[in-house]
Amino acid sequence: MNDNKTIYAMYDDDMTLLAGAKELVAKGIYIRDVFSPFPIHGLDPVIGIKQTRLAICAFIYGLVGLSLALAGMYYFMIVDWPMNIGGKPNDFFYQNIPAFVPISFEFTVLLASHGMALTYFIRNWTLPGVTARNPYPETTNDRFVMEIHPSDFGMSVEDLTDELKKTGTILIEER
């Protein structure tokens, strides 16, 4: 069998690739990945990509931010050094809550956004100095490429190439 072989199939249109992917998947072909210059809507369920859980992370970071902000203000303004501001009541946390709303909100957003962004960078492994691994430089411009490993589903390269040719690909390359 052809172990460790990678087949790249290039398309010049996102809709052709999407239609092709549907046909290929129906025939039991597993598409490892797709490289494209922009998100192809509707592709993810076809090639079996699960919805990211980044939003859940953002929610958790937001909760952390909210708790930190409230705990911090409780300590600074109620426990450690209560300030008498125009004689307004400041003995208890709940009396001061209205004044703490803006910073609680801002800090929630701050942590949720930056936490999510950092998670995004790390999960995508897009960080300063990282080398890109898209197989063709054209995939960031106007080409759409499927990456298929025939060994994943035990098909010969020849059969796969025949199947790919039927989907309107403009280039098939073995690496």
Place this chain on the structure above:
Amino acid sequence: MHQEAAIREPLILGEKSYSQITDDVMASVVGKANRSWWIAIGIAAVMAAWGIGCILYLIGTGIGTWGLNKTVGWAWDITNFVWWVGIGHAGTLISAVLLLFRQKWRMAINRSAEAMTIFAVMMAAVWPGIHMGRIWLAYFVFPLPNQFGSLWVNFNSPLLWDVFAISTYFSVSLVFWYIGLIPDFATIRDKVTQVVPKKVYSLLAFGWTGNAKAWNRFEEISLVLAGLATPLVFSVHSIVSMDFATSVIPGWHTTIFPPYFVSGAVFSGFAMVQTLLIIMRKVMNLENYITIKHIEYMNIVIIVTGSIVGVAYLTELFISWYSGVEYEAYAFINRATGPYWWSYWAMMTCNVVSPQVFWFKKLRTSIGFTFFMSIIVNIGMWFERFVIIVTSLHRDYLPSSWTMFHPTFVDIGCFIGTIGIFFVLFLLFARFFPVLPLNELKTILKSSGEQYKNQPTTEEH
């Protein structure tokens, strides 16, 4: 595929392909800068240098070199701060609020509007910074343990809320903008041939690959950041307005301030976007992407927010009389008829009367007229802040303290300087960064591109 009504005007004109979009946007990045760019950045750099000189003089000598006095303790400094923050509202509104509303016309303008936001907020941050006098003690705004025992910053003060609001807004806008830029930097990285630019764009692109999972995450983070940034936009200028509204100065002590400031901010922000984009589309040949329709949409936002601002002006005027508070009533009579009457009427003319001409389709689709109006609105919104700040302060509770504010050359120089720095940054952005979001524009090419719209569609969707 998403289909759009045929009667909806196309957002991308001409016969464009995916690579054509890349080439059109990259033309400025790979090509040589033209003469007008050099002239513009030359003028901006001179203004910036003059301003930096004034700022250094101010820091070295003290804020006594400004025209501030004991009665008017806030004047041009805070006027300019609020003006710049206001301008900084359009970018995130366009990229976040319009994203949530699925307004596709935002895609041609969001990148440059966000760049404008970031630079405007940077210029805004200069003002409270230098207003501190001893800027090297600026870290005191953060709740840091210090040698004075339990001396914490006052979390009940809107000035501290401002610190959190502005820094959150700036950093979140920056991250949002940069995450959108990464795939476009990757496009440039894979397209340029020169060695040094390739290295630089490789570094900027963070190794973006554009695989399906990355795009899945990209769309998710764009949506969630837009959702987070939307209340953030509204909170920032609300908090700025509370700097005034929570005080007991007649003319400031008004509950209408937060919504009134936010709509004023959007109003001025869109005006600045118009100023910049009308020039940019011409100089960089982007007329097919930033179309008359885009300009018209922005003018519609200007008329809506301008009308909200107009209603707010009249409401606060009415309430100053209706409340029966004589201090409040005097503050408003004094604004309109006192020694600063000219600034009040400049504000009223520029902000309330003039945007109403955009009801005429001929005028709101005229590029020359829109450019003229965008300048008028920017002037009007500067005067709004000047009126609120200076006319409210210059009549103290004690008539013996009544005074006038006269800007010195340092006031003027610092203001001109921030305009200069802003334009230097924006021109550098326009020269070296992808000014249109390539990856987003490509997603709407087939639904909103002119040549695709004119084709009868047969394929099912």
